[in-house]
Amino acid sequence: MTESIAILFIFFLLVLFGLIFYSRIQTATLEREQEEDKTIKAIQIAQKVSYFPELQCTTQAELPSGCIDIKKLESFQEIIAQEQNKLYYFQVFEYSQVHIEQVYPENKTWEIYDLRKPEYIGKPLTFIPPKLFIPVPVALHDPVENIMTFGVLHINVYI
Amino acid sequence: MEQFNWIFVLVAGTIILIFFITIVQKQRMISQTKLAASIRTDISAILTGAGVAPDTTNILTMPKTPISFTCDEEGYSDFEIAKTGVNKKTPFDAIFAPDLVKGPTLITWSKEFKMPFKVMNFLYLTDAQIRYILVFNPGNQLAEQIEAELPDEINKEAIIPGSNVIDKNNYKVKFIFFEPVDTTIITQAASSFRTMSDKDVTAIKISQNSIEFYKKTGSYFTPQGAIPVPKDEENTFIYGAIFSEDQTFFECNLKKSLKRLAVVSKLFAYRESEIKSLAGSGCALYYYGKIEELVLAIEPCSQDLNLCNFPQINSIVYDPFGIKYNHDITLVAQSQCPQIY
Numbered sequence: 001m002t003e004s005i006a007i008l009f010i011f012f013l014l015v016l017f018g019l020i021f022y023s024r025i026q027t028a029t030l031e032r033e034q035e036e037d038k039t040i041k042a043i044q045i046a047q048k049v050s051y052f053p054e055l056q057c058t059t060q061a062e063l064p065s066g067c068i069d070i071k072k073l074e075s076f077q078e079i080i081a082q083e084q085n086k087l088y089y090f091q092v093f094e095y096s097q098v099h100i101e102q103v104y105p106e107n108k109t110w111e112i113y114d115l116r117k118p119e120y121i122g123k124p125l126t127f128i129p130p131k132l133f134i135p136v137p138v139a140l141h142d143p144v145e146n147i148m149t150f151g152v153l154h155i156n157v158y159i
Numbered sequence: 160m161e162q163f164n165w166i167f168v169l170v171a172g173t174i175i176l177i178f179f180i181t182i183v184q185k186q187r188m189i190s191q192t193k194l195a196a197s198i199r200t201d202i203s204a205i206l207t208g209a210g211v212a213p214d215t216t217n218i219l220t221m222p223k224t225p226i227s228f229t230c231d232e233e234g235y236s237d238f239e240i241a242k243t244g245v246n247k248k249t250p251f252d253a254i255f256a257p258d259l260v261k262g263p264t265l266i267t268w269s270k271e272f273k274m275p276f277k278v279m280n281f282l283y284l285t286d287a288q289i290r291y292i293l294v295f296n297p298g299n300q301l302a303e304q305i306e307a308e309l310p311d312e313i314n315k316e317a318i319i320p321g322s323n324v325i326d327k328n329n330y331k332v333k334f335i336f337f338e339p340v341d342t343t344i345i346t347q348a349a350s351s352f353r354t355m356s357d358k359d360v361t362a363i364k365i366s367q368n369s370i371e372f373y374k375k376t377g378s379y380f381t382p383q384g385a386i387p388v389p390k391d392e393e394n395t396f397i398y399g400a401i402f403s404e405d406q407t408f409f410e411c412n413l414k415k416s417l418k419r420l421a422v423v424s425k426l427f428a429y430r431e432s433e434i435k436s437l438a439g440s441g442c443a444l445y446y447y448g449k450i451e452e453l454v455l456a457i458e459p460c461s462q463d464l465n466l467c468n469f470p471q472i473n474s475i476v477y478d479p480f481g482i483k484y485n486h487d488i489t490l491v492a493q494s495q496c497p498q499i500y
Contacts (some may be wrong), residue, residue, distance in 0.1 A: 001167070008171055015178075026189075033196075040200060044207045051211035053277040054426055058498045071497070075429035085422060091251040143497035144437045 041094075042132040042157040048092055049153060050136055054079075057141045067139040068100060068153070073110050080113060090115065095158040097131070102140055104150040117158055131156040195245035198224055202238065203247050205267065210252055210280050213271040216310040223263045228256040228284070228404070230411035253412045253419075255402040256284035257331055264288075266312050272395045274453075275476055275483040276427055276500035278420045281395050281412075283402040290329040291315040291401065294322075294348070295337040301365070302337040305397060320344045324351050334362035334373075334380075335401055346379050353378040363400050368469065370397065372406035386410060386464075390473040414464060421461035424453045427500055434497045442496035449475060449482045450499065 049055070050066065054076050057067035079085050093113050102108040136153040198221065209217055230236040236254070239246035253272070264287040272278045285291075291309070295302035296319060306317050318324065320340050326332075332355065334348050345362060352360045352375070362373035362380050369387045373380040383406050388396040396413070403409035428450040435446040453475045460467035476482050486499050 001164075004167065004171075011175075019182075037200060040204060044204065047207055047211055053279060054423060056277070058500060069430075071430045071433055072426065075426045075433065078429050079422060079426050088418070088422060144434055146497070 038132060038157065042096075042134050042155060045093060045096060045098075045157060046134045046136050046153070046155045049098060049155060050138070057139075058143065066137075067141055067148075068151070070140055070142045071144065073100060073112070073140075076112065077110065086113075086115070089113065097154075097156040097158070099154050100138070100140070100151055101154060102149050102151040120158070131158055191241075192243055192245060194222070195224070195240035195243040198222065198226075198240050199238075199245050199247050202226065202240075206249075206252070206254070206282060209267040209269050210282050213269055213280050215269055216312060217267045218312050219265040219267065221262050221265055223261070225262065226260045226265075228254065228258055228260070228408075230254070230408045232407055232411070234411060234414060236411060236415075251415070251419075252282060253279060253399070253416045254282045254284060255399040255409070255412055256404070257286070257289060257402070258404040258408070259331075260284065260286045261288060261330060262286065266310065268310050268313075268398075270393055270395050270398065272391065272416055272420075273393060274389065274391065274420055274424070275486065276423070278423050279416065281399060281416070283398055285313060285402055286331075287312065287314055288329055289314060289331040289333070290327065291333050291335060292324060293317045293335045293337070294320050294340065294344075296320060296339075299337050301367075301394075305335075305337075305365075305394060305401075308394070309398075309401075324348070326351055326355070330359060332360045333401065334360075336362060336364040338364065338366045340364065345373060346381075349375045349380050350378045358405075361405060365397055365400070370400040370409070372400075372409070374405075386413070387467065387469050388413070389467075389469045390477060410464060414461070417457060417461040417464075417467070421454070421457045424450055424457055428454050431499050434499075438496055445485070445488055445496050446499060447480065447485050449480070449485055453482065 055068045055072050056065070057069045057072075080089055093115065095115055095117050097114040098112040099114075100110045100112065134155040134157070136155070138151050138153045140149045140151045141147075142149070201221070205217065205219060209215060224241045226238055226240055227242070228236075228238045234250075235248075236250060237246045237248045238254075238256075266285050266287060268283040269280045270283070272281050291313060293302060293306050293315065295317070302317075306315070309315050314329070320336075321344050332352055334345075336345055336348075345364060348362060349360055355375075357375045357377070360375045362375075364371040364373070366385075368390070369385040371385040372383040374383050375381075386400075386406065386409065388400075399412060400409050403412065428448075431446050431448065431450050435443055438446075453472065456468060456472050456475060460472070474481065478484075482499070
């Protein structure tokens with residue numbers, strides 16, 4: 001009788017070890033998949049923003065894809081500054097920071113969107129966990145001067 | 160003692176059995192959820208890709224897993240994989256789809272919604288097993304254009320009004336009637352599909368400025384009401400009605416697109432006033448401020464469909480001296496003046 005109980009005890013102990021080992025592997029796999037999901041999400045945001053009608057060049061630029069109209073960009077800044085519109089575009093950008101940097105011929109930056117998770121608002125950058133950073137090269141078109149410059153669309157997704 | 164041994168074996172055996180059954184069931188649930196999550200990620204990536212590239216058709220072969228699409232009166236929209244609870248909200252995108260896609264062949268088609276500037280991409284989604292029957296008289300230009308433009312991969316067929324239609328065991332059937340058509344023909348079209356569930360056989364009637372939805376009740380179609388739509392040269396709303404599950408699904412996506420139109424037109428109005436002030440006096444006369452008029456007309460409409468005045472909106476966009484004409488003028492003068500969109 002005692003022998004049987006001991007055998008059962010050891011059996012369950014082994015099963016328990018097996019379960020703990022398996023669940024650790026599962027947790028690691030899950031974390032990796034979550035990380036992949038976040039990267040995919042960041043790439044999707046980058047993809048959407050690159051083709052956003054709100055920013056895309058007019059046909060006058062002769063380069064409608066991968067090209068951002070500076071006047072649209074400035075108007076978009078005005079639009080998104082309004083709280084109701086920020087809420088509307090949250091559905092696309094979620095918790096992220098989006099800005100466009102002109103790198104040639106001269107440096108210039110346009111902040112488009114920045115929304116941190118509520119727990120990080122007002123905290124210094126060092127307290128915010130790492131971000132996924134996606135740079136996308138873009139052409140910038142000034143429709144008034146009709147000139148093209150070169151820039152980078154930066155998308156930082158808060159994890 | 161021997162009796163006690165048997166009881167012990169029985170209890171221990173039951174515990175071991177329950178333990179393993181529980182583990183197997185949990186593992187099954189975890190695997191299903193993981194598969195659903197993986198499909199959700201894939202579908203989401205595919206939808207994003209299809210949504211940014213206009214005028215493209217994609218044929219996707221996926222695991223034979225049903226995907227349900229929702230877009231309700233409250234404006235809530237998502238897609239869910241195989242009733243697992245694994246879903247993705249789609250509040251921003253206009254996805255016109257049936258409420259259920261069984262697979263394994265998913266067809267996506269995207270088109271630009273312009274008014275007359277590009278507002279967003281519409282995504283149409285269906286299954287090769289869903290049957291679309293277009294009913295029109297030869298010579299109907301709109302109907303012929305729609306039939307020709309619908310991707311060949313879609314299970315579509317064109318018939319003349321009053322033709323006999325047989326049930327081919329599709330899990331969903333949609334009739335698309337084009338004006339002019341006799342009401343009796345519409346009402347009786349469902350008779351061949353009386354054995355199918357009422358919600359799986361639907362019909363719409365397309366007119367120039369509105370789309371009327373029909374619901375099957377037994378052997379007959381009954382009208383649900385007509386929804387006015389804005390004029391658009393690409394017929395994007397007509398395609399939206401063809402691919403939508405029902406009137407509610409269509410209205411939900413119509414609201415989303417009008418909301419986006421309101422925001423985008425406001426952006427173009429800002430841009431127009433900006434370039435007007437910067438482009439020099441020679442160009443200033445080309446900017447009529449028509450987009451500002453569109454903003455005022457579309458703002459209430461994006462909140463409540465009952466407040467939409469589509470004839471007024473169409474006139475602001477397409478009439479002589481409307482936005483489109485204004486754009487064409489700046490095109491002519493493009494060497495000096497920036498285009499308005």
